[in-house]
Amino acid sequence: MHNPTLTLKPSVPSSHGFSLIPQNRSQLNYRFCTSLLPNNGIFSILNCNSTKVHNSNSVKDGKLTSIGVKDVDVATLGNLCVDIVLNVPELPPATFDERKAYMEQLSASPPDKRYWEAGGNCNMVIAAARLGLRCITIGHVGDEIYGQFLLDVLHDEEIGFVGMTEYSDLALVGASYETLLCWVLVDPLQRHGFCSRADFHKEPAFSWLSGLSREVKKAIKNSKILFCNGYGFDELSPSLITSAIEYAVEVGTAIFFDPGPRGKTLSAGTPEQKRALGKFLKMSDVLLLTSDEAESLTGIQNPILAGQELLRNAERTKWVIVKMGSKGSLLITPSSISCAPAFKVNVVDTVGCGDSFVAAIAFGFLHNMPNINTLAIANAVGAATAMGCGAGRNVATLKQVTELLKDCNLNEDGQLWQDLLHENLEAHEVTFLSKTAINGNDNCINHVALEKVASELHSKLEPARKEAILNPSCDFIPLRGVLQKYRIAFILILSHD
Template sequence: MPLESPVLSYHGPFPHPILPRNPRLAYPVFPPSPRSVVFSCRGVGIQDSPPKHGSGNGVVQQDWKLRSAGVKDKDMDVATLGNLCVDIVLGVPKLPPKNPHDRKAFMDRLSASPPEKVRQYWEAGGNCNIAIAAARLGLRCVAIGHVGNEIYGQFLLDVLCDEGIGMVGMSEDTNVLDGPSALYETLLCWVLVDPLQRHGFCSRADFSKEPAFSWLRGLSKEVKMAIKKSKILFCNGYGFDELSPNLINSALDYAVEVGTSVFFDPGPRGKSLCNGTPEEQRALSQLLRMSDVLLLTSDEAEALTGIKHPILAGQELLKKGLHTKWVIVKMGSRGSILITMSNISCAPAFKVNVIDTVGCGDSFVAAIAFGFIHNMPMVSSLVVANAVGAATAMGCGAGRSVATLEKVIEILKMANLNEDDKFWNELLAENLSAQEITFLSKFVINGNKKQLKHIALQKVVSELLPKLESSRAEGKVRS
């Protein structure tokens, strides 16, 4: 039975029967508008430059440039590296088999089906989730990556433009490229949902030993400019599915050189990268050592350190890091932890009606970037991130369905914490080497232990709401 999505279902007359109308777009996303694929939104500073066609391989010959004249240093907030894809959300009778050969055959059958014969919904995926969530918090964002010159790529550009997110293509000169056109097409990720609402994911990157865009070998001047002008460069483990380890390392080295903070979320790929090729292992090691902020789940922290306790695992990552300031462990429905060399901050999650958890981790990252850039207290950064992740979980899917500021403010005002005292007491009972532990509670508890400092949620929220509501009043963000 196909997935019936209340967010993406088709209701209106426009050219294509399978593409949903974006409720936030004033025009259908198909067919693509005849404008340039490069755009300037929300002061992003992207110089319009029409694409050059005619290469015959389906790739946009990207001549996308950042304006340098009159631009201050670090006038961008967040740049995302790679991992730009279109999610095709599809209801299936059962999830694909685990066997790689059978799984590929399953995906090939899906890909071979004419669009008109498949009940499907399209959404911007990958790092688009982070960029959209960050832009809705008022941050200035640019996506660095590759999209092809086909309807999927045009759809992705339409979504980014509508959300006020700039785009810088990674390919500098595609005239020299040669090979099957599929190599240059926008990466598609099939998001498969069975009748029990369980998710399965697959894309062509899952079935190749080489990254999907292995033909990208160096950083163009435009990409370097985007990194240099951004306060944060975000990378994640899925970037290795598209870009070579050497190229990712080059971006990391350049960010460090120009003083751009690096956020890295290894995701599920962290474990496989630990056992990957020598190049992957070296790149992973460099990212763990040189990133300013590491974000990972407790399972991922254990996989990378061999330490089950999330706080001790985070402290181990801090010790091994050269630039690492924050290690953040995402604990799902229980909340999150931020670890520094001198402090541990813990924030239980918010209780909400969860519909879909896809995109929650990405939204969380965007809010951590918001707190980092605005030099907010660490526990306040966790509170915003937990609220943004919860707001995304209340929607269906990611992309344009990630948290809106209006929903985030609503969750903060409700102040409904999922306080699991037993879990947190056991977690904090360990002999943790930190000067201070800050713990978010619904109420301040008298008689705090010397090491443990409780902070009231209401105090944090009262300081956060004026900042967020000011952004909404000024029309900086989408509500």
Template sequence: MAIAAARLGLNCVSIGHVGKEIYGNFLSDVLRDEGIGMVGMSTNDDTVSCSGASYETLLCWVLVDPLQRHGFCSRADFSKDPAFNWLNKMSREAKLAIKNSKVLFCNGYGFDDFSPGLLLSVVDCAVEVGTSIFFDPGPRGKSLSSGTQEQQRALNQFLRMSDVLLLTSDEAESLTGIGDPILAGQELLKRGIRTKWVIVKMGLKGSILITSSSIACAPAFKVNIVDSVGCGDSFVAAIAYGFIHKLPMVNTLAFANAVGAATAMGCGAGRNVASLEKVVDILRSSSFHEDREFWTDILEKKVIDQEVTCLSNIVMNGNRNHVNFIPFDKVASELLPKLEFPQTVENVPT
């Protein structure tokens, strides 16, 4: 996520733990080359009291089958405790990094690294200093919701205190018991205290952004999919860009879909995620999977009291079935100048 965000022009730091072995050095080098800062979670007391394998960088193996379905495996999957369970509190540097940030992104895999208590302190810190929290529970959300009391408490706190929630339709259903993605998103909004946006990722169909008063949706772009690993995190980077720059919601979704699609055209995550040039090329192509029947069917029952916008390749005047279709050419004409401009001038940190 950080690499994709940095390539979009956002000023990023990564907060976590990296060991001093070959893998940790490699990761530190990659982040530095991408212009991303690294802030350690551990304090001096933690560093002194811990050594050996539990201090080493957590490696994650990404398993992909011929149908492009993927799973993740690390040493945390073979232990009841998080990999860095010895970390008891955040470092002063980590707290300062959160305070100086506009957005803090966390996902469910963070529970593989850190204890629920430490993650709760991260949430409390961000809330206290007014930093917006983005949370993507991912596949871990389902197991955490039936995990230990500490895991359930931390998960519920993330779901209630995050400003933006990002989930697939399956993940939204597993956390709410509601199969309809819009109704599930609205339920998560009701449960939230600070929640402003709930974004449901619909795979090849596109994505939906739900607020208390409006719904926006955007179809996915047509690209040659090589590998879907990293698409979700790249998508989040663009959502953060739109949130920070206060872009219209449908513009933000179109941008995020394009970034996710650009990553899908490459192989693997990390440094193989989307480049800004690829994203611009996709936005210029205006070729996406527009299933008007699908979107009309999924939206028409939920628009009584809400403003609904949907990205479309077809130029239409006014509303149809209470849905306001926004021409893609209009959205692209507003997005492209913002994205092409940083290529010609010095990047200014956001």
């Protein structure tokens, strides 16, 4: 195999061994729990004293309407991994044995840290934090250099971490306990190949995780949105994922689910996987899919009709979001269809675009924004990520997003949208994002000018922009100093809720 070439910027050095939501973002009091990772000084957080904010106990057509104790905007479940991004002369072979040998050769020794990047759900949560949302990640990372790197990245991006490991698991050693690595391989034609150890085992990577701990339940309960994707099944058992869905419903936390490429394999998987997938499709508040994934799950080629079919078969779903790449996106509700063409940009790398897009959908959902505005900002965030190289810390920045919105450069294709909509206009309110305002309705379609939407979005993004200017670096609590000063050990504090 030829030597790989560098494709990512070097990572930013960090000496922090813990990850907390900063005081200047959350303005909340937190109790601290000893880490469930042994002997590494990493700490996870639980919120105990919180303020009243909007949650999703009552949702009407995707709008938040009730009040409750929810002080974290977005929590992600599982899919915490480190991407190793390499340029290779050719993508991995297709056969199982050859592919496994290929990965083992790559894994023989740790590659230079400049190749590392936070991956998986880190893409989504980093993009969300940069939009000003308060975020935590729930998952497992190992007690080695990769786990430390991942937690450093989360810390630097002002994202909290809640470990899933149980005390009974602390004796675990070996690959089953280590941070999951994903090898992201890029050939000379910029095609991507992905492989990880999860690809070569029937059981999930962390199948030893048997249930939701008190800390994890606390994190889900205190979050307005719990985001899960299909790759979570690579790490966590279907029964554990189902428990998280049911608990989120119980405590009034909105569920966002993006099946991704795993949707097709899960729908043809084990009975447990099929049941868990079915639970997501019925109980999620927001479903996010590509047009191909929507067709795979419904057998319907037209993405609008496929989205409407998913809504009909669901019990709680209010929004179905269909991502169509460079063409744009759709937001479908039981009574409306919103269409937004994509922004024209110079695409460098599409990895992480879909994850970044989800973060902006969460932003619009939480801010009760008009549906077309939500699609517009999601398209902008996805496009801004495509302009960079790789995901993780290379996802969209707030500055890039605001510049795209200001340019108002849409990739409009009137024939495409006309073909999609001609079967779906009856009894539905249709809104279309346009470069310019159009007087009156065009075939019952309400055209909304991007300039107007961009102005409204700028006002929503202004608080996050001001915070980024005023607080360019994170003001974290110096936890190790606190431990030394008071000469005490933090112990697990059980809630009396």
